[in-house]
Amino acid sequence: MKLIIINGPNLSLLGKREPEIYGANSFDTFFKELQQKFENIELAYFQSNIEGEIIDKLHEVGFNYDGIILNAAAYTHTSVGIGDAVKGIETPVIEVHISNVHSRETFRHVSYIAGNAKGVISGFGLQSYTLAIQSFLE
Template identity: 55%
Template sequence: MQISIVNGPNLNLLGVREKSIYGAQSFETYFEELKKAFPSVDLQYFQSNHEGELIDYLHKIGFSQKGVVLNAGAFTHTSVALADAIAAIETPVLEVHISNIYAREAFRHHSYLTKNCVGIISGLGLTGYKLGVQYLLDNK
């Protein structure tokens, strides 16, 4: 069974950028921990700073995987195209944010994606990804 973790723009800089918000651990290091936590799951990881590449990846996996844990970064608040891609696929998508988007700038309080996702986890740090994977295993 496959579940994809998909990260959007600037999340390739985790562990380096704004450590007070996003922490000091790289996502690659965390992903290795995540794979150990779910040894029976074929976890895939994809990150891109480009909206079209994220859409193409969702189209590619969106009819064959158990689920997607998606942190679209800033595209969450701007991308109708990414929301449409989520709506177009059959694979359930769970939206995740490392920081609490509702405790940040007002423009971050709106997500174009949420209405097409099975749920949202916001503000629990990297643990949100683990909770998202567990939810997809338990519910979809």
């Protein structure tokens, strides 16, 4: 099985940015743990703060991967383009959020991705990614 995690803006700051919301671990450290835990899966990772790069990556992998785990971060609530990219590809996408976006500011309650995603996982910290991987295995 071939899966990719795509992270959006500011997620490169995990472990430093608002640890009370996002935790104290960097994503690079967590990704290594995921690779060890799911050693039978070909697991890739991509992060960008740039909307167009995220769209380009979705186009690149959206026809030859078994699954995409997408945390578009703030772009979730603003990017029609990323939502359209998810709609336009064949690979199933699970939208993931570290925090419970529905317990935060009202603007975070809107997702331009969710309607085109296989599912949404929100509010379980970094374990949201683990749950997404497990959903592809079942």
